[in-house]
Amino acid sequence: MTPSKGASVVIVGGGVTGLSAGWQLARAGCDVVVVDKGVIGYEASSRNGGGASHYHSPLFAEEQRMWPLMDELLGYPTEYRRERVIVALTDAQLTHYHYMAAMFNELGYTAEHLDVKQALEMAPLVSDRILGGIHLKFGGQANPQRTVQAYGWAMQDHGGRLLQNAQVSGFETAGGKVTAVVTSRGTLGCDALVIAAGPQTEGLAAQLGAFAPMAPARAEMIVTEPAPLMPIGGVDGNGLYGRQTLRGNLAYGGGPHEWIEVGEAGPSARPTTPLMRNLARRVAELLPKAEHLRVIRSWAGVIETTPDGRPILDRLKAPDNVVLASMSGVGFGLSPASGHAICDLVLEGRCTFTDIDKFGIDRFADLPADWRLSRGWTPVSGPV
């Protein structure tokens, strides 16, 4: 066992949320260590769609400010690309997307209607049977796997540390504060603690007497061999989200998720299912000029979702040196800003650049204990 040294701030969880926070804390001169049970980014943070257009979030303006600067700030490539196109194959979808565009514009994020010709220019693989679409002149997409590592490396470049393959099992407290974090590779003393452990955040928070309800679920994606690059790589529609990588691969997900249980050690498997056939069908319908492309992989990731689908970004009242951070299923795109907010919560006790008060755990005070059951957010176990 390698002896480990504590830090001023210990962050549990080396996904995008914890690493972005670690990077920004290190950049602010803080002595910080990010602890992960495995390799950084091995869970949802490297298994997602890379979408970064979360207009609804109070963190979005900051996200928009930061993403275009990220390669520069981090010093490593993230493959960030701006803008998205959403195309409609039915009238109902077109109406839906036009409502979305109106809402975006009202919030100050420009979205324009596209006719068929315009949409095909931006996304030539799209079906010519579309009825139109919208063009988000904001938002975008990046490569999750590269971004996770970039955060980690950039944090190290600023003096932060990574402790991988160390599972956090509990905490030591004294005088109303967490004083140390117990890991499988030793106990780390700390002045402040951030728990950004994805689906395990709930269980770890519970050890500190905090109720941070969340349900884990498995979601699947598929990826094809490369296609010629489209002018805009973020092309959605037909029930799918996805992106074209800079290499040309088409990576798509969407559709039903499966509620699961994960223990303290996290998921022991992340299998995919024949759902990949339903995804393949929808991709072939959306992008018929790519229907001959071969699917070369599928994967699944585990996502934590809170009862209202909104993040938990909260500094606890007691112990008062603890920040809980979970982005409830849409944490990749917002990560530049969530890290900033967490950094603020640790250093200032509040978010300095936007209001995030509605993300506190107080909102769950009256949640019935059987909330998952009452929504059907519970696993099934079929025949073996």
Added chain:
Amino acid sequence: MSAVDPHALNGKLPRPERTVEVLVIGAGPAGTAAAIAAAKLGAQVLLVDENPVSAGLMGLDTPLYFGGRMTSAVQRQARMIEQVFAANPDLETAMELGVEIALATCAWGAFVNGPGVGTLPEPMVGLADEDRAWLVGFKSLILATGARDIALSFPGWDQPGVMGANGLAALLDRYDAFAGRRIVILGSGDLALDTARRALARGLDVVAIVEALDEIQGAPDRVETLKNQGVEFLTGQVIHRALGGLDGVERVEIGPVGGPVRTLDCDTVCLAIGLAPAIELLNVLGGALTMDPGRGGHVPVVTDAVRTSLVHVYVSGDAAGLAGAGEAGIARAAAQGEAAARAALGAAFEPAAPAPSIDAIAYQLAWTRALMSVGSDAVMVCQCEEVTRGDLLGVQPPRYLDRPERLAARDIHSLTADGPVNQDQIKRLTRACMGACQARRCREQVALILTAATQSPAGAIPLAGFRAPVRPLPLKVLADWGEAAEMGAGWDVWFGIPEQWIPYRDIGTERAAMHIAILGGDMHL
């Protein structure tokens, strides 16, 4: 009170088109014997094999490393089907016993409920031919998927004419469609000697057998026989370069690591340094695997030689751990196939005697080290994604991305300072193993190169996981065009939690209700 989440997968995955009692994947010696034994016990059996594979897939070195050395005969599917039957007379016996045989059909996935998934209506396998994909359920599944070729890179390996021992064997025996004439064989173990024997028997020239180590590895009597047939053995030597033209390899340079080299004319370089048990489907299923160099590398955890960690799933032949080369290997694979079928059906069986143990990984590593000493950092490791040795060990991103200054300070050694080597992590950063051949040409060699470069113990690098579809399948083939209504009914882009998408400022206001009413879910972001 329990409710139903209309957007969850529960109950939506379709039942398979049908369910068979015994499903055997792979119609080599092991799978064929399994099918025959199961049929003799009165079981209903479906025997699936991907051969003949389409010329297009062969060009992608799928499923074996064919190295572009097939004749145009492989374009003619009907002739190929006849040929595959002719090459394995036991298939006819199986048919006579009532075994249903699906050739030119691949198993691209296999699915059972277990950790992380509980929504499958029953255990099933995904099958596909050229036109469509479908699902077949099983009571028992016997994986007799054989072994894959292991490729190792050297200067000039990325051209037609460089191929694997199993690819060559398939072109010679299963397809009768090998386009080469003069072969240089790399490796001198039983696999290599058997390759030479079979090539000579087909009237081909075996120009030389090259061994990086100082000693010939295979059985002395076989070596003697080959020497008497005029085969030259070059020990303590490696391939420095393959040179060629439009049609690929024309000659190779062979010599000790430090030189000098000698040029040999040939049209084919056959990598016969090792095979990897084909564990793709078991890995996809979540079956337990272990690294056992004595059985060929990453192999299934077995009890009674044929039972996997998954109830109802059995393995046999090379897929269970290399069965050994030559007639003895074939006999052992067949015996295991029979044992697997009997085990599946609850009949008494004798576990076949294990194959002689080999230290496969140490041998592959020795070769890897030798090959890494010739050629520069510019040697391509991943052909699909054009990742060189230098890129791999520098943990550098693909060429279409900038390589800023700070990246130059990062490499495999800085990465291992943070924790043990993880091949999946390196794949994500470099794209090595991310290509259309599904890492068939570079999965093992990336692990070996990383092992050599970081001086990790042999076999210590965890398996880079396999994911369905384990054969590259066109979107339109994989697609479920007959999708049931339930699947579409609750389909939402992302979870279908409308509250999630309400602009923050509208939370708790009247506008929230309006957004929920009009938008619902289906947000693409």
